[in-house]
Amino acid sequence: MPVFETALPLLIVAAVFGYLLGSVPFGLVITRAMGLGDLRQIGSGNIGATNVLRTGNKPAAAATLILDAAKGGIAVLVIRALVGPDAAQIAGFAAFLGHLFPVWLGFRGGKGVATFLGTVLALAWPVGLLCCLTWLVTAKLFRISSLAALVAAASAPLWMLALGQTQMVLLGGLLAALVFIRHRSNIARLRAGTEPLIGKKA
16 A cells, blocks of 8 residues: 655646646547547557557557557656655556546547556566566467456556565556456457467558
């Protein structure tokens, strides 16, 4: 459980900053700029890197992945430097919420995997690296992005506990729970055996 020592007004500023940064829909911006169409009308309609990859444009997908991850990471790093570590957790969580529920898109956003990873990497890079490794191993074995995301998210609180980052466990659990909630339809398809493989065009 994190100990909050920062004054409430600064925590609110951190949350607003994180949310606004997280709500920038980079996947949508990049696909439109590259003439790939409206991402919300492609594949799953999701604004994240996995759906961008379904356009067949790997550079666009890579750019979306990096920028979506950077949203969480930058929110954490800036607020930790200017305010403190407790506010940094708030900013990272708010950036994650911004990606999931962006005000600019009627609160219909992405599923948060890249932003989740960027946030955790900035908060505690060993935990973040282990989550990324978990994603990579699962994706390599099963070639299903959503399954890799779910396993990586579920592993986050466990890695936090294992590495002694107990002040982050609550945040890790909240992030993981939201990733699972946002992947409800993917979980249904996983159970039905109809979830598409990584790189498959819709």
